[in-house]
Amino acid sequence: MTHLSEDDAGPDEARPAGLLCVPVRSGPVGDMLRLFRTPLGGRTAVGFTNEQRLTAVLGPTQQHVELSASALRGLTAPLGVTELTIDPQLAAAPVAALGDPSAWQGCRASAASRAAHLPTG
Template sequence: MAELLHGEDPEPSDRYPAGPLFVPVRPGPSRCATRLFRTPLGGRTAVGFTSEHRLTATLGAHQGWIRLAEPALRALTAPLGVTTVTVNPQFAAPAPAPVRSPLPEPAPAPALRIG
């Protein structure tokens, strides 16, 4: 059996993808901030996509993004304790709904008079 060349390998042996990633961002005090996500087990992860199409298919057309190489993304998130980078996730849960103000406390029951 012929050994597959690196370019023909459907799952490349390299740990890092080639080329810059499309990284989702949100507005922040310094123009934009990298969005962080949770893995299915609850760990924090940075996310990058290999194409704009993959990003918009997963997160929607209105999601902002910047181009970053994976080492740069890791360098940005490492000070936050985030050491995992997920490339091309297939699913992202919607953002949680804003917390509504709690319902007003019920009025205390009137005191009973005995006697």
């Protein structure tokens, strides 16, 4: 996985070449870029060097468009997103994929029980 930001690129540094497979979602007026979060919570655009890598991380139903890294940066910069992640290896499941919230009751009760035994002060 490669993280690139506007400040990272020097004139002699290697950059990903060619088009990237960029995840999108359907919106009311067409496709919209999907933005993601880094492990530290920052926003990042994501691109994959081939469709197989995109499918391995985001699944076979994930829609995508092909864009150059510079075009992707141009689309996300006005949104304040300056980081670009190439070929991430892991993506968390969407919240909706976690199932029925009523099944989480045991987890909540267990966490509350553990918290009750923590020292205070």
